[in-house]
Amino acid sequence: xxxxxxxxxxxxxxxxxxxxxxxxxxxxxxxxxxxxxxxxxxxxxxxxxxxxxxxxxxxxxxxxxxxxxxxxxxxxxxxxxxxxxxxxxxxxxxxxxxxxxxxxxxxxxxxxxxxxxxxxxxxxxxxxxxxxxxxxxxxxxxxxxxxxxxxxxxxxxxxxxxxxxxxxxxxxxxxxxxxxxxxxxxxxxxxxxxxxxxxxxxxxxxxxxxxxxxxxxxxxxxxxxxxxxxxxxxxxxxxxxxxxxxxxxxxxxxxxxxxxx
Numbered sequence: 001x002x003x004x005x006x007x008x009x010x011x012x013x014x015x016x017x018x019x020x021x022x023x024x025x026x027x028x029x030x031x032x033x034x035x036x037x038x039x040x041x042x043x044x045x046x047x048x049x050x051x052x053x054x055x056x057x058x059x060x061x062x063x064x065x066x067x068x069x070x071x072x073x074x075x076x077x078x079x080x081x082x083x084x085x086x087x088x089x090x091x092x093x094x095x096x097x098x099x100x101x102x103x104x105x106x107x108x109x110x111x112x113x114x115x116x117x118x119x120x121x122x123x124x125x126x127x128x129x130x131x132x133x134x135x136x137x138x139x140x141x142x143x144x145x146x147x148x149x150x151x152x153x154x155x156x157x158x159x160x161x162x163x164x165x166x167x168x169x170x171x172x173x174x175x176x177x178x179x180x181x182x183x184x185x186x187x188x189x190x191x192x193x194x195x196x197x198x199x200x201x202x203x204x205x206x207x208x209x210x211x212x213x214x215x216x217x218x219x220x221x222x223x224x225x226x227x228x229x230x231x232x233x234x235x236x237x238x239x240x241x242x243x244x245x246x247x248x249x250x251x252x253x254x255x256x257x258x259x260x261x
Contacts, residue, residue, distance in 0.1 A: 001054075001068065003080045012085060015053060018101070019089040022155060025104075031154040033100040034092045036063045041164035042100055043067065048076040049100035055086035058097025067098055091156045104154045107170040113184035116141045116255075117209040119177050121219050122149035123244065128215065129153060130161020131245035137165035139252035144169050147177040149214075177211070181226045184209060190219045190227035191251065193241040199233050199251060204258040212248050 004012050017024050018032060025031050030050065033039050040063070042049060052071040058064040059080065068078050081089075086097060118136050123129050129151045136144060144153070151158055153171050181188050189202070190211040211227055213219030224230055233242055233250050242250070 001072065001078045001080050004085065005082060007085060007088075011079070012081070015051075015089055015101070019091075019099075022152065025154070026152065029104050029106070030101060031104050031159070032089070032156065033102060033159060034090055034095060034156060035160075036061075036067070036096050036098060038159060038164055039067050039098050039100045041167055042102065043070055045164075045167040046102075046105075048074045049102045050076070051101040052076055052078040053086070053089065053099040053101065054078065054080050055083050055090075055097030056080055057083050061096055064096060064098045092160070105166075105171070107172065109172050109175070110143075111183070113180060113186055113188070113209050114207070115143060115186075116207050117143040117145060117186075118248070118252075119175075119180065119188075119209055119211045119223075120144065120146045120150045121177055121211060121223055122147060122214040122217070123212065124149065124151055125215055126151045126155055126157035127161045128243070128245045130158040130163075130165075132212065132248045133158070133162040133165040133169060133171075135245070135249040135252050137162075137168050139256045141252060142168075142170060144171045145175045145177060145180060146171070146173045148174055178222055178226060181209075181211070181223060184228075187228040188226070189229045189231045189251070190224050191233070191244075191247055192218055192224060192230050193232055195230035195232040197229055197231050199231050199254055202229065202231065204255045208255060210248065210251055210255075212244055215244055 054068055071078050186207045188209045211219050211223055233247050
C-alpha cells in the first residue's frame with residue numbers, strides 16, 4: 001500500500017479535484033464511491049476499481065481491511081491517507097473511511113425501447129433520482145434513461161441514495177426522451193396526477209417504460225402526448241400528489257405484482 005502525507009502530492013490533488021468538482025468527474029468519465037457498502041458492492045458486481053483510497057483510522061476496520069486486501073490481490077492500487085486528508089475527499093459525515101475511484105460505466109444506447117425501462121424527465125433532486133434507481137433495480141427493471149436537466153446519476157448524492165442499484169442497471173444520460181419514446185416497441189406509461197387512467201386498472205403483464213417527471217411540473221406536455229398511456233396513482237386525503245420517488249415505487253411494484261402474482 002502506498003501512503004500519501006502531503007496535500008501537495010499530484011495524485012492527491014487529482015483525487016480532490018474529482019471529489020469536489022462535478023464537471024471534472026464528467027470530463028474524466030470517473031467518479032468516487034464512498035463507504036464500505038458501495039465499495040463492497042462494486043467489488044462483488046463489477047470488479048476492481050481504478051484506485052482504492054483508505055483513511056489511516058480505517059485500516060484496522062475488518063471490512064475496510066478486507067476490501068483493501070482484495071484490491072491489492074487483484075493489483076488495483078491502494079493508497080492510505082492521514083485522516084485530515086481523507087476527510088477533504090469524503091462527503092459522508094462519520095463514514096468508515098474507504099473510497100473507490102472508478103470509471104463511470106457507459107453502455108451503448110439501444111436503438112429502441114424493447115425492455116422494461118424508466119425514463120426520467122428533468123428530475124432535479126438527487127435523493128429522488130437515487131431512490132428511483134433503487135426501486136427500479138429492486139423491481140427488476142434494467143434500463144434507466146435520463147433526459148437533459150435530470151440530476152447526474154453518478155454524483156455522490158445519487159450514488160448514496162441508490163445504495164448500489166447503479167451496478168445492476170444500464171444508465172443512459174442526456175437522452176432525447178421524445179425521440180426514444182417515438183421509437184418505442186413497448187407501451188410507454190407517463191405518470192400524471194391529472195390522468196384519467198388509474199394505475200390499478202391497467203393490464204401490466206407486458207414490458208413497459210415508465211415516464212416520471214419534474215418534482216413540481218411533472219412530465220412535459222410533449223412526453224405526455226407521445227406516451228401510450230397517461231397514468232394516475234390513486235390516493236386519498238387532501239395532498240395533491242405523491243412524491244415522485246414514492247409514485248415510482250408504487251408503479252414499479254404494481255407492475256412486478258401483476259407479472260409475478
